[in-house]
Amino acid sequence: MTPPTAPASTSATAPEDRYARGLAALSLVTGTEHPAVLDPIAEIAPDLARFTVEFGYGDIWSQPGLTPRQRQIGTIAALAALGNAAPQLRFHIAGALNVGCTRREITETFIHATVYAGYPAALNALAAAREVFAAHPDPDAAAPATEKTPEADRYARGIALLQEVDGPAGPHVVDSLADLAPDLGRFLVEHVFGEVYARTGLDLPTRELASVAMCTALGTAGPQLRVHLRAFLNVGGTREEIIALLTQLAGYAGFPAALNGVAAAREIFAEQDAKG
Template sequence: MTHGTAAHAPRPGDRDRDDDRYARGLAALRLVTGSEHNAVLDPVAEIAPDLARFTVEFGYGDIWSQPGLTPRQRQIGTVAALAALGNAAPQLRFHIAGALNVGCTRREIVETFIHTTVYAGFPAALNALAAAREVFAARGAEEAEQTASEPEDGRDRYARGLDLLRAVDGPAGPHVVDSLADIAPDLGRYLVEYVFGDVYARTGLDLHTRELASVAMCTALGTAGPQLRVHLRAFLNVGGTREEIVALLTQLAGYAGFPAALNGVAAAREIFAERDAADAADTAGE
């Protein structure tokens, strides 16, 4: 079918709708950049003007402007995903700056990258912190924020971690640790002590934000399906909503690609169905 056939002919109102998307996208992009002039897309427009337009219309006019997440949540999810991917340093720096522009603190950004050690490894986290250092330095000095927030609750790391693991993951968390006892007991102990006793117990991010970042990273990586399901459950356990999950997974189509987003949605569908079945069973039992 040729380009000039009726199937491809513009319909009345299409251009108006595209204009609305572009205007809405520019407004969202200005919120992220903190500037009226979005020079960040100028080099793209020089060589691929359609891509620059798609970035504004789709990336910001469609995805970023959706309801379901606050600007702060969107930027935390985005920097978490980009840090985990580890292959988009310029975009990570852009979104670190964007996170600051929409109200995230330096401490929250640093904590997100400390959290990255768990899901994408120390190299990815260290590279992300190097990008954050550049962005912070370009912003100039700010009042120092306390980033060392080691818990001091009198308990040892294992006891503290086990309590947090149960609070976040429910019965499934200790079951994972127990399943490692016959082959890698030290790995199970490290999971409790480091992941939960050290990292999750830090006060720089609340559990809701930590789990949002975890879902973003596991989705973006595309290699952690079982762990993504664990963290989708955990996100709901700590007060997250289905609307937030769907909005986050939709946003990740722009940063990790449609296959990663679609796989994330398939996992979410399973977890939502599981919750619905459990709720129905509870209701029947009553």
């Protein structure tokens, strides 16, 4: 029988003052000392406003394991993929800017989202970013970058990146498509890896953090979630970061999504332990 006492927390935060701690975290994200974003909610459900601060920011966001920039990239990736939370997406794009993400990192995250959630979801996220950027004028912001990879070597570059990110499993996926859907396999190499992953402006670990966040939030991409959990570890991510990200997603995509993500992570960690 489970004893009615909480297990030792891996979190550095104390259980007291969840509200004060949450408000401090929320202030970092909003860039204001007295965030008013929850006032309309508090009008008809004051406890939901309080839970958002205490649980969303005091419990989850304040945990160690991820930097504020990683948290915001993971959040905007997940919300872009879900595609049904426009107000929160705009809020967290502004939050990403407030914790130090660049405009480039934000737009690259949404270009990356085309791969996992499709172009419509990505284009709508980009439109949200455009609104937020317009509302937060920044004379120091770099002009939008363009980066064109030469057509001729897209396939070779794509295969090389696919192997760097996914290991031998990457080219294996492409091979397995060769008989049935060769163009889909070719697009995966030429476009996804040869053009999207090849872009600078978002380093590979952050790219894979976004991939894991999107596959977890969608909940419909089980095989791909497993591929990208492995890939995130391949390019330098840690198990601690994965667990912190999945825990955060309980707040943004619900506990079922987070729990199913942890079950996938458990499989991948065991597989890697077995390899030694």
